Each structure stands twice: as structure tokens, then as C-alpha cells.
Amino acid sequence: MPPQGSPFVLLVPRSTRAVAAPIAVTLVFACVAGACAPANGGPGGPGGSVGSVGSAGAGTSLGWSDTLTGGPEKLDVATTVAPISSIARNIGGDRIRLRGLIPDGTNSHTFEPAPADAQTLASADLIVVNGLHLEQPTVELAAASKRPETPIRQLADETITKDHWLFDFSFPASAGDPNPHLWMDVQYATRYAELLRDWFSQADPPNAATYVANFTAYKNRLDQLDAMIRKGVASVPEGDRKLLTYHDSWAYWAREYGFTVIGAVQASDFSDPSPQEVARLIQQIRTEHVPAVFGSEVFPSPVLEQIARESGATFVDKLRDDEPPGPIGSAGHTYLGMMKSDMQVIVDALGGDPSIFDPLDPTDTFAR
Numbered sequence: 001m002p003p004q005g006s007p008f009v010l011l012v013p014r015s016t017r018a019v020a021a022p023i024a025v026t027l028v029f030a031c032v033a034g035a036c037a038p039a040n041g042g043p044g045g046p047g048g049s050v051g052s053v054g055s056a057g058a059g060t061s062l063g064w065s066d067t068l069t070g071g072p073e074k075l076d077v078a079t080t081v082a083p084i085s086s087i088a089r090n091i092g093g094d095r096i097r098l099r100g101l102i103p104d105g106t107n108s109h110t111f112e113p114a115p116a117d118a119q120t121l122a123s124a125d126l127i128v129v130n131g132l133h134l135e136q137p138t139v140e141l142a143a144a145s146k147r148p149e150t151p152i153r154q155l156a157d158e159t160i161t162k163d164h165w166l167f168d169f170s171f172p173a174s175a176g177d178p179n180p181h182l183w184m185d186v187q188y189a190t191r192y193a194e195l196l197r198d199w200f201s202q203a204d205p206p207n208a209a210t211y212v213a214n215f216t217a218y219k220n221r222l223d224q225l226d227a228m229i230r231k232g233v234a235s236v237p238e239g240d241r242k243l244l245t246y247h248d249s250w251a252y253w254a255r256e257y258g259f260t261v262i263g264a265v266q267a268s269d270f271s272d273p274s275p276q277e278v279a280r281l282i283q284q285i286r287t288e289h290v291p292a293v294f295g296s297e298v299f300p301s302p303v304l305e306q307i308a309r310e311s312g313a314t315f316v317d318k319l320r321d322d323e324p325p326g327p328i329g330s331a332g333h334t335y336l337g338m339m340k341s342d343m344q345v346i347v348d349a350l351g352g353d354p355s356i357f358d359p360l361d362p363t364d365t366f367a368r
Contacts, residue, residue, distance in 0.1 A: 061364055062089055063329050064100035068123035075204040078124040078142070080135045081108045081322045083183045084155065084192065086335035088128060090218040091196040093366035095207045099124075101138055105323040113138050118145040125150060126203050128196065131157040132165075132180035153199055156182045159191045166255065170248035170264050184321060185252040186226040189335065193218055214366040221365050225339055228357050232343055233257050235352035243346075244285065244293040244313075246301045249321035262288060265304045272303045285311035292349035294319045318345045337362035 064085035068076040075096045079085040085100035092098060099120050102111050108130075121127060121142045129135050129142075131154030142152050165178035182188040197215040201208035233241065241259045243250050248264040263281050265273055273281070285293065285307070293308045295301045295317035308315035324338040331337075340360050348354040 060329055061086075061331055061333050062094060062098075063333070064089055064098045065328070066097040066099055068097050068099050068120050070123040070125075075200060075207070076123055076125045077200075078121055078127045080129050080138055082324055083189075083322060083335045083338065084128065084130055086324060086338075087183070087189060087193050087218075088196050090334075090364055090366050091193055091211055091214050092200055093210065093214050093364075094368055095204070095210055096200065102135065102322075104328070108134055108322055111135065111137065113141045117141060121145040122147065126199060127152045128199070129154055130180055130183070131155055132182075133177045134180040151199075153195070155192045155195055156180055156188075158195055159188055166251040168248045168251050168261065168264065179248055179251045181249040181321060182252050183335070184249055184339075185256045186222055186229065186339065187256055188252060190219055190222045190226075193222065210367070217365040217367070221336060221361070225336060225360060228360060229257055229339075229343055232347040232352055232354070232356045233259070235356065236347055236350045237352075239289070240291050240350045242288060242290050244281065244290060244304075244307075245319065246294070246296045246304050247321065262290065265301055265307070272301075278303065278307060281307050282311045285313050291351065292316050294346065294349070296320060314349060316345060316349045331363045334362050334364060336360065 064079060064082070068078065070076060075092065077088060077092060077096050077098050079088050079098065079100045080102045082100060082102075082104045085098060088096075089098055101113060101117050101120065102108050117138075118141060122145050124146060127142045127146060127150060129139055129152065134156075139152065139154075146152070159182055162178075167173040168179055171177055171179040183192060193215055197211050200211045204211075243254060243259055243261045244263050244265075245261070246265050248261070250259070250261055253259070254261045262284060265281070284290075290311075290313055292314040293304060293311075293316070295304045295315060296319055301317075305315050305317070307313075319342055320338055321342075324333045324335065325341050326333045326337065332340075340357050340362050344354040344357050347356070
């Protein structure tokens with residue numbers, strides 16, 4: 001997908017930043033109630049990373065829970081949702097300290113940052129958000145907390161123009177906020193990676209060659225995923241290429257890969273649909289012979305389960321759009337891992353061949 005035009009914003013490099021040499025470190029984790037933290041204290045320890053540093057694909061991920069220190073030896077990057085953080089990690093590798101502010105599995109539309117997040121934002125050299133009004137409270141806190149020279153970069157706003165925005169049930173045109181889930185379309189995710197490569201290189205010139213090399217390796221994997229999705233979609237009977245989901249996060253994916261989104265259960269105010277809307281969806285599923293409806297593994301939806309039951313469709317509650325699978329720090333807890341899992345779930349439920357995605361390696365691609 002060719003880049004769409006956007007204003008250039010100069011990133012001010014830190015003149016004292018040195019080229020960071022890779023250091024092999026292994027951290028021991030203690031996991032409580034689904035949250036993981038290194039045994040030595042806060043996220044990633046003092047300036048460290050969640051996970052272990054080794055060769056790419058070694059069974060762990062560096063993740064995005066570093067403590068931003070403001071020190072000159074690495075670029076300090078603050079991000080928001082997990083898919084963006086994962087893409088940023090693959091471009092920055094171990095040359096950056098990376099902190100994702102929105103916890104995995106949290107509703108990013110309603111997330112309110114904690115006061116402690118202000119310190120993270122104040123330490124950042126670069127703040128990267130999705131944009132298109134997805135994380136507005138976080139953007140407002142960032143603007144109030146950041147250093148004057150620290151830019152806030154909005155990926156979606158610099159990826160598509162207004163004529164490519166999509167509106168739908170969860171994001172109606174009357175409200176003015178377009179669907180912000182561009183990252184579900186791998187073509188747009190590749191553009192995100194390209195933007196991150198450029199922003200990291202501008203902010204940290206000594207490591208620019210590394211960011212370029214990391215982008216090249218990651219783009220190769222994204223291209224592989226994109227080709228697999230097209231092949232996987234082709235394996236689904238044409239009349240079954242329809243999606244009814246809990247949340248309208250699949251609009252851009254559907255437009256790119258030839259699916260039709262027939263609806264979503266979650267309304268624009270994130271409430272459940274009315275009884276009339278439920279009845280309409282049930283009738284639509286019956287009329288269009290939709291074989292499966294898709295719920296979220298992260299946000300259970302009894303209403304969607306009811307719709308599936310009463311319409312005769314299969315209910316599949318395994319999709320996710322902003323929380324990678326597996327424990328934090330595990331090799332598959334990545335954007336690639338999330339997309340691989342989602343594609344296998346959709347293609348399998350709609351009568352296609354999920355084994356098409358088996359060869360995809362979901363681990364981080366950057367050189368360590």
C-alpha cells in the first residue's frame with residue numbers, strides 16, 4: 001500500500017545517544033493473575049525489558065514493558081495498544097526502550113491512563129499512538145506530560161486520508177470518528193512499520209542502519225502473512241466470506257481481503273444492542289446463511305452467543321484484535337501471533353483451510 005501524504009515533523013535526535021551494543025540478559029518472571037513482571041521488581045527491571053535477549057525466535061519476546069529512563073544510551077519510546085507496540089519492537093529491537101501504556105486486553109477506546117503514566121510519557125523521546133481518536137485520553141495526557149521537544153506521532157493519520165476512512169455500526173459517520181483499527185489490514189500494518197522505521201531513524205541516527213535492516217526482515221514476514229491471508233480467504237467458499245463480530249475491528253481487513261462485514265454487536269457507545277437490533281441480526285444471519293459468528297476471546301459477549309444460538313450459526317469466541325495470544329514474553333505474544341491465530345480461527349470456522357497458516361513463524365524478526 002503506497003504511503004499517503006502527511007506533514008513532515010522533525011524528530012530531534014539526542015546528540016549524546018550512543019549506538020547500543022546487544023547484551024544477553026535473562027530475567028526470571030513471576031506471574032500473578034495473568035500479569036507478568038520480572039522477579040527483580042518493576043516492568044523490565046531498572047531500564048530492562050520483559051523477556052530474555054537472545055537470537056530471534058529463541059522462544060521469548062522482548063515485549064513492550066520496559067521502564068523508560070530518559071538515559072542517552074537508548075531511544076525511549078512510548079506506545080499504546082499491543083499490536084502497535086509489537087510492530088515497534090520489531091523495528092526498534094533491542095536498540096530502544098519500549099513501553100506500551102495500554103495493558104493487553106484492555107478496551108483501548110475507554111482506557112484512562114493512570115497518573116503514573118505521566119512519568120513514562122515525560123521520559124519518552126518519541127510517543128507513538130494509533131490515532132483516529134482511538135486513544136484520546138492518552139494523547140491528552142501525553143501532550144500535558146511530555147518534554148517540549150518530544151513529538152507525538154499518529155500512525156493511522158499518516159497512513160490513510162479521510163477518503164479512505166470507514167464508518168460502521170460501532171463507528172457511525174454521525175459521530176465523526178472513523179473506525180481506527182487499521183492494523184488488522186496487513187498492508188496498513190506494513191505502512192505502520194515503515195513509519196516507525198523512519199521515525200526511529202530520525203530520532204536516533206547512529207542506529208538508523210539497524211532500524212532499516214529490522215524493517216526489511218519484518219516486512220518479509222508481513223508479506224508472507226499477507227500472501228497466506230489471500231490464499232486462506234480463497235479457500236473459504238465465496239458465499240461464506242461474511243463476518244458478524246462482537247466489535248467492529250475488521251472493516252479494513254474485510255475491505256482489503258474480500259470479505260463482507262454484515263454487522264457487529266457492540267454499538268458506538270460500547271453498549272449491547274437493543275432487542276430490535278438483536279432480532280434484525282438473527283434474521284440477517286438466517287437470510288444470508290452465515291455459518292459462524294465471531295466473539296472475542298478477550299471480551300465475552302452473551303448477546304452474541306444468544307444471536308448465534310437463535311440463528312443456528314456456530315458461535316466462535318476466539319478472535320482478538322488488540323491482545324496477542326500466549327503469556328507476556330512468550331514467543332507468540334506478538335502482532336504476527338495474533339494475526340496467525342485470528343486467520344486460522346476465521347478460515348476454519350467458515351469452511352476454509354487453516355493449515356495454510358501453519359508455516360508462519362510468529363516470533364520477532366529483528367536481529368539480536
